[in-house]
Structure formats: C-alpha cells, structure tokens
Amino acid sequence: MRIAIIGAGALGSVLGGLLIEAGLDTVLIERNKDEVNLVSNNGYRLDGVSGDRTIHPRIVADASDTDGADLVMVVVKSYDTSAAIGAVREALAPDGLVLTLQNGIGNFETLNAAFPGRVLLGTTTIGAMAVEPGHFKHTGFGQTHLGEADGKILERTRAVAEALEKMKAGPVHLVDNAMGCVWSKLIINAAINAPATLLRLRNGDLPSNEHGKRLIHEIVEECLRIVNAKGIKLIFDDPEERVIAVCEGTAGNLNSMFQDVLAGRRTEIDFINNALAEEAETLGISAPVNKTLALLIKSLEATRDKRVG
Ligand SMILES: NC(=O)C1=CN([C@@H]2O[C@H](COP(=O)(O)OP(=O)(O)OC[C@H]3O[C@@H](n4cnc5c(N)ncnc54)[C@H](OP(=O)(O)O)[C@@H]3O)[C@@H](O)[C@H]2O)C=CC1
Ligand SMILES: CC(C)(CO)C(=O)C(=O)O
Structure with missing residues (x-):
C-alpha cells in the first residue's frame, strides 16, 4: 500500500516514521519548505517511547511530486483541512482512500465533500510533539479507531487498519461507529x-x-x-x-x-x-x-x- 501523509508536523512525523520503519512505502507532504529542506538533507530525529533514532523519509513540498497514494492520511490542524484539499487531490491515486484522524468535528465532512465515498475517519490517542525543527517526540502509544462513515466494514477499510497496525504504536480497531x-x-x-x-x-x-x-x-x-x-x-x-x-x-x-x-x-x-x-x-x-x-x-x-x- 502506497501511503502519503499530508502535514509532517508532530503527528504526521511520528506516524510517518513508524510506517517507514515498518517497511511501508510512505511519503510525507509538508508545506513548510524550510522543514522539507532540513528533513530532506538530514532526516529528522524521532525520540520518545519508541526509541531515539533518525528517520530519513521521502518528503516533498509539492504533492504533485508523489506517485499516487492508495491512502492519503490528513494530519494537518483542523483549520487547515479545506486548504489541504488540493494537495490531497494531487497525492491521491484514482481509486485511493483518504483518512482523517484529526481532532474536532467537520474534517470528515470537508474531505468527503471533495472526495465523496472515499474518506475514512477515526481517532487516535497516539501522542506526538514537535520539539524543534527536525525533531519530533513520540510521547505515547495509544489506541486508534477507524472506519467508514456509514458503519460498513469493508475489505478496503480492513486493509488500512492492517497497514496501520504494522506501526506497533498501539491497537488499531476497525469500528462500525467511527463517527x-x-x-x-x-x-x-x-x-x-x-x-x-x-x-x-x-x-x-x-x-x-x-x-x-x-x-x-x-x-x-x-x-x-x-x-x-x-x-x-x-x-x-x-x-x-x-x-x-x-x-x-x-x-x-x-x-x-x-x-x-x-x-x-x-x-x-x-x-x-x-x-x-x-x-x-x-x-x-x-x-x-x-x-x-x-x-x-x-x-x-x-x-x-x-x-x-
Ligand atoms: N499531536 C498529537 O499528539 C495528536 C494530534 N491530533 C490531531 O492531529 C492534527 C495534527 O496535529 P499536530 O500534528 O499536533 O499538528 P502540527 O501543527 O504539529 O502539524 C501539522 C502540520 O501540517 C502542516 N500543514 C498544514 N497545511 C498543510 C498543507 N496544506 N500541506 C502540507 N502540510 C500542511 C503544518 O505546516 P505549518 O507548520 O506551516 O503550519 C504542520 O507542519 C490535529 O487535528 C490534532 O488535533 C490527534 C491526536 C494526537
Ligand atoms: C486527551 C487530551 C485532553 C490529552 O491532553 C487531548 O486529546 C488533548 O490534549 O488534546
């Protein structure tokens, strides 16, 4: 499964690092060009509960420089979701899915209006913190719940849950009540x-x-x-x-x-x-x-x- 993460801030960098370490084909998309240059050249430090190491991800500022992701994870702040739709569109493969694990309400609705029937939603209590440019802390393991908005348990949702489970960041629950x-x-x-x-x-x-x-x-x-x-x-x-x-x-x-x-x-x-x-x-x-x-x-x-x- 090809994964693109939009927003290489605290949560995106922790999830991205864990996915890369688990061997999943993952690209980070970040609008902050200084951060993109820094991380492209030196990688980023990821420390905390899962250890202390440097991650060398593929990171781009322009989503059109990606290859068509089967899964685009949106982990920008909720007030940036609308503005991230263009990047999601550029990054998404024709039959790809979008997943929001953001806090608050309205993110699913905003994304689903742009990509009807292709958006999964959920929550995570995995903890992440930005320490300084190029340095993120994995502050806690946690539970992730995700599913379809209509509650159906589909093979496509199961595949996403199985991919996220590989992060070993805590249990990933496929649920019929994601909303x-x-x-x-x-x-x-x-x-x-x-x-x-x-x-x-x-x-x-x-x-x-x-x-x-x-x-x-x-x-x-x-x-x-x-x-x-x-x-x-x-x-x-x-x-x-x-x-x-x-x-x-x-x-x-x-x-x-x-x-x-x-x-x-x-x-x-x-x-x-x-x-x-x-x-x-x-x-x-x-x-x-x-x-x-x-x-x-x-x-x-x-x-x-x-x-x-
Ligand atoms: N941190 C955590 O432990 C958890 C966070 N969450 C939720 O996850 C979401 C993200 O949180 P968090 O990671 O802490 O936030 P951050 O602010 O650390 O990260 C968001 C990143 O997204 C970037 N960004 C914004 N818009 C775009 C865009 N269009 N294209 C590419 N990159 C973009 C921001 O860039 P810039 O620096 O320019 O703003 C920033 O680097 C929030 O809704 C939060 O509530 C949920 C569970 C746990
Ligand atoms: C659960 C809680 C309140 C933990 O601090 C949280 O999600 C947050 O800080 O946003």
Whole structure:
C-alpha cells in the first residue's frame, strides 16, 4: 500500500516514521519548505517511547511530486483541512482512500465533500510533539479507531487498519461507529481543553475541586443534548466519568490547546466547543457553556499581546 501523509508536523512525523520503519512505502507532504529542506538533507530525529533514532523519509513540498497514494492520511490542524484539499487531490491515486484522524468535528465532512465515498475517519490517542525543527517526540502509544462513515466494514477499510497496525504504536480497531468515536473524543476535548487552558491547569488538576467537577458536568450535559438530538452513539456509557478518567490518566499533561496558546499558535477551538455551539444552534438547542468557552478562547487568541501579568 502506497501511503502519503499530508502535514509532517508532530503527528504526521511520528506516524510517518513508524510506517517507514515498518517497511511501508510512505511519503510525507509538508508545506513548510524550510522543514522539507532540513528533513530532506538530514532526516529528522524521532525520540520518545519508541526509541531515539533518525528517520530519513521521502518528503516533498509539492504533492504533485508523489506517485499516487492508495491512502492519503490528513494530519494537518483542523483549520487547515479545506486548504489541504488540493494537495490531497494531487497525492491521491484514482481509486485511493483518504483518512482523517484529526481532532474536532467537520474534517470528515470537508474531505468527503471533495472526495465523496472515499474518506475514512477515526481517532487516535497516539501522542506526538514537535520539539524543534527536525525533531519530533513520540510521547505515547495509544489506541486508534477507524472506519467508514456509514458503519460498513469493508475489505478496503480492513486493509488500512492492517497497514496501520504494522506501526506497533498501539491497537488499531476497525469500528462500525467511527463517527461515534470522533464525537466521543470531541466531548473529551470539549470538556478538558478549553477550561484547563483558561484556568492554566494540567489535566489532572481540572477535576481536583468541586467547581472544576461541576464545570465538566455542565459541559458534558450540554454536549449530550446535542449528541442525542443528532442520534450519535458514543463509545462509552458514562461520558462524565470518562472525562474525569482521562484527566487522571493524563494528569501531568498540558492539553494541546493550552500548548497552542502558550506557543502563540492558533487553537482548534472552532472545531471543538465552537463547532458544538454551532451544531446546537442548527438544532435549535441552547449551548451557552460551549459558546462561552469558545468566545473566551477566541478572545484569548485575539488579545495575545495585551495580557497583563
Ligand atoms: N499531536 C498529537 O499528539 C495528536 C494530534 N491530533 C490531531 O492531529 C492534527 C495534527 O496535529 P499536530 O500534528 O499536533 O499538528 P502540527 O501543527 O504539529 O502539524 C501539522 C502540520 O501540517 C502542516 N500543514 C498544514 N497545511 C498543510 C498543507 N496544506 N500541506 C502540507 N502540510 C500542511 C503544518 O505546516 P505549518 O507548520 O506551516 O503550519 C504542520 O507542519 C490535529 O487535528 C490534532 O488535533 C490527534 C491526536 C494526537
Ligand atoms: C486527551 C487530551 C485532553 C490529552 O491532553 C487531548 O486529546 C488533548 O490534549 O488534546
């Protein structure tokens, strides 16, 4: 299977490195030309839980320099998905498939509008971090869930799952409820990322007091009203309990939104709490908690240079 990865950032470089080491024909497509030159000339350092080594991938800035991939994995930030469609089109073989493992909602819909019936979706808890140009850290093994949007288990989806399994980065589950997986992760990110960012807390400290617990409760309840109205089936029975378990399981983490804010990068708020608020509005449901969290994070992004203290 020929694989192209669009976005050789943290997750793309970790997945790419593991796929290359597993012997899969994998090319990285990255828009940052300095990074492409650096990695073309020297490879990149990949360290962390799977060891410390240098990966020498094939990496290109122009997707038309690839050979027609059977699988194009989109691992750009959610706000870059629309702009990446041209690169996906250039990289994709005529009968190739697209896979999104991005956080938030809307990525599948954006890609599927461009490549109808050819997009798989899912989630991964594999952890990745960019340390500096040319250096990425594999911060954790994790579970990957993927499937077809209509829930069918097809031979083509099985082949993708088998290829990803070769990374040995954690179990890869072929599921009949991939949309439910995406929404389940959405709720976890909605209830942890924005509040812990605003409170400047590590994940474990968010539910450490009754107010933080109440905040999680209010966010999850609001999300559940949207999920139920849309008829989405989550992959766990008690989402609130799961959010608290994730906080405890990742207690020392600064969540990805907090890391983006600290680094002065744009966040994925439009695809998490803001997307939930928009879904609610479309459904005629009130979602003041998600709406307020989204406005606070967007205000935080807009006032980066005005912070006091
Ligand atoms: N990191 C993690 O552990 C996990 C991340 N995710 C999700 O995966 C997605 C990617 O995250 P992450 O890897 O951390 O993000 P990064 O910002 O580290 O990587 C994204 C990369 O994609 C590049 N890019 C953007 N648009 C294009 C394009 N059109 N063509 C080629 N390259 C492009 C960016 O370039 P530039 O530098 O110019 O912006 C950047 O290098 C997000 O949705 C995230 O939520 C999910 C699970 C785990
Ligand atoms: C699960 C969690 C909250 C772990 O930090 C995460 O996915 C993130 O930081 O985006």
